Amino acid sequence: xxxxxxxxxxxxxxxTTKRALGYLRxxxxxxxxxxxxxxxxxxxxxxxxxxxxxxxxxDIVAHGLLxxxxxxxxxxxxxxxxxxxxxxxxxVVAALSSVHHWAPVTKSSGYDGGTSGVGQFATPSxxxxxxxxxxxxxxxxxxxxxxxxxxxxxxxxxxxxxxxFAPHFSELANDHGWPIRLPNGTTTQAQGRTPLIQAIxxxxxxxxxxxxxxxxxxxxxxxxxxxEEVRVTYERHGVSHTMVIDQARAPDVICSSSSRKEIIxxxxxxxxxxxxxxxxxxxxGHRASKRPSDEAQMVASFALSEVQASGxxxxxxxxVRHWAARFFPAHRAGAILSVTGVVDVGVPEWRFVIRDESNxxxxxxxxxxxxxxxxxxxxxVGIESCPSPL
Amino acid sequence: xxxxxxxxxxxxxxxxxxxxxxxxxxxxHGYALTQDVxxxxxxxxxxxxxxxxxxxxxxxxxxxxxxxxxxKRPYRLTAMGAGVLDEYLSAQERLAIEGRRRLRAxxxxx
Numbered sequence: 145x146x147x148x149x150x151x152x153x154x155x156x157x158x159x160t161t162k163r164a165l166g167y168l169r170x171x172x173x174x175x176x177x178x179x180x181x182x183x184x185x186x187x188x189x190x191x192x193x194x195x196x197x198x199x200x201x202x203d204i205v206a207h208g209l210l211x212x213x214x215x216x217x218x219x220x221x222x223x224x225x226x227x228x229x230x231x232x233x234x235x236v237v238a239a240l241s242s243v244h245h246w247a248p249v250t251k252s253s254g255y256d257g258g259t260s261g262v263g264q265f266a267t268p269s270x271x272x273x274x275x276x277x278x279x280x281x282x283x284x285x286x287x288x289x290x291x292x293x294x295x296x297x298x299x300x301x302x303x304x305x306x307x308x309f310a311p312h313f314s315e316l317a318n319d320h321g322w323p324i325r326l327p328n329g330t331t332t333q334a335q336g337r338t339p340l341i342q343a344i345x346x347x348x349x350x351x352x353x354x355x356x357x358x359x360x361x362x363x364x365x366x367x368x369x370x371x372e373e374v375r376v377t378y379e380r381h382g383v384s385h386t387m388v389i390d391q392a393r394a395p396d397v398i399c400s401s402s403s404r405k406e407i408i409x410x411x412x413x414x415x416x417x418x419x420x421x422x423x424x425x426x427x428x429g430h431r432a433s434k435r436p437s438d439e440a441q442m443v444a445s446f447a448l449s450e451v452q453a454s455g456x457x458x459x460x461x462x463x464v465r466h467w468a469a470r471f472f473p474a475h476r477a478g479a480i481l482s483v484t485g486v487v488d489v490g491v492p493e494w495r496f497v498i499r500d501e502s503n504x505x506x507x508x509x510x511x512x513x514x515x516x517x518x519x520x521x522x523x524x525v526g527i528e529s530c531p532s533p534l
Numbered sequence: 535x536x537x538x539x540x541x542x543x544x545x546x547x548x549x550x551x552x553x554x555x556x557x558x559x560x561x562x563h564g565y566a567l568t569q570d571v572x573x574x575x576x577x578x579x580x581x582x583x584x585x586x587x588x589x590x591x592x593x594x595x596x597x598x599x600x601x602x603x604x605x606k607r608p609y610r611l612t613a614m615g616a617g618v619l620d621e622y623l624s625a626q627e628r629l630a631i632e633g634r635r636r637l638r639a640x641x642x643x644x
Contacts, residue, residue, distance in 0.1 A: 167581075175589075178589075179585055179588075179589065181605045181607070182563065182564060182605060182606055182607040183564075183581065183585055184605070185563075185564075185565075185604075185605040185606045186563075186564040186565050186568075186581055186584075186585075186606070187581055189565045190565070190581060199580060200580050200581060200582075203580035203581065203582040203583055204580070204581055204582040205582075206582060207582030207583065207585070207586045208582065210586070211586070
């Protein structure tokens with residue numbers, strides 16, 4: 145049975161269901177059609193039992209991307225004279241909440257309708273396309289005036305290089321269409337099949353299955369780009385509105401790589417895992433059970449996963465400071481104000497000074513000696529009160 | 535963060551045979567299957583690994599889905615799957631017997 149991710153489903157569903165649907169979007173549409181329902185049912189139970197598991201997240205992301213690779217290897221476009229581009233597609237479902245207003249409710253899984261995609265990484269010369277698929281109850285005439293992409297904390301924001309309106313999105317997708325209008329001289333497999341309308345400044349009438357496509361570029365090599373929010377400003381009946389498409393729980397990530405091979409680089413996998421972790425952390429930021437140690441635990445975990453990926457050793461103080469400054473800078477809530485080393489030999493320990501938002505004070509916490517593997521490297525770390533000075 | 539060794543082990547220790555073994559005594563849906571594998575093998579199969587293996591086994595004709603009105607679709611072993619599992623287990627038994635024999639002879643294990 146096909147899984148349809150619609151507004152009613154998501155509105156009626158629990159937070160666990162929403163998270164499960166977020167994970168599902170890593171898989172291609174054909175896979176979702178076949179396994180989506182049972183996969184979500186399975187994840188709902190797992191997420192209820194163990195809300196947080198980096199290993200589980202990494203496993204799902206890795207297999208989702210691999211599934212995309214196995215489903216689609218053929219489509220190439222030429223962008224400019226020399227670049228063979230590979231397109232990744234992520235779809236976001238929006239819904240009309242009333243006749244007079246429309247707003248997105250949630251994202252659907254990416255890779256809709258069999259369009260191309262190899263996962264979220266690209267060379268700086270490639271353009272990734274992201275679609276916002278409007279599910280409307282009535283035809284709505286709007287004029288889009290601007291589209292702004294907001295980055296996730298610690299990541300760069302991709303450049304918006306094109307905004308197009310695509311009538312009859314589903315037909316376009318089934319034709320393996322490339323919806324972003326390309327510069328003169330470029331070619332696509334589906335060129336000319338579906339007329340596209342330049343969206344910015346043009347009045348368009350949205351109907352069911354129509355879509356807005358963004359062409360996104362990640363120009364800085366070996367950097368990760370992650371989208372937390374897309375703000376679409378539009379006019380309707382002469383009044384300006386802003387539609388905020390919240391991607392906080394499952395951000396779109398693009399890694400800019402020099403490799404054109406269909407392999408996700410290790411650093412990119414780490415960035416994807418980090419983006420998902422930090423997005424979930426941010427989304428849960430106001431929960432009552434949140435403690436300052438959560439920030440320290442997350443930073444220690446990121447630093448640890450970095451050395452685990454290389455197979456040995458323990459994180460350096462510089463690495464821990466890097467992750468702390470990247471995700472919990474001083475100007476943000478829950479800032480990590482400083483990190484210092486506690487022990488110079490053996491398994492390192494770190495002392496975190498964290499701003500506690502609940503009572504506007506600072507909290508000092510230390511890592512414990514963690515778990516040490518047979519090879520001598522750290523395999524885990526915990527957060528506790530700092531030892532008393534001798 | 536502590537590394538979940540059971541999930542890592544599941545990826546490298548022959549997830550397919552763990553699934554076939556679990557289904558050998560009757561049909562199960564994905565979550566029941568993972569719980570069963572934890573119980574008899576001490577390995578937790580992560581969801582991505584599980585469904586990748588289920589898809590592969592189904593494609594090979596070794597397991598098949600069972601019609602269900604529930605979202606949690608059960609799977610069962612096919613005759614071919616039972617044969618493949620039996621052959622694998624026989625080979626493992628022969629390996630175990632030979633390994634035991636050599637350990638007893640050279641290392642004085644009982």
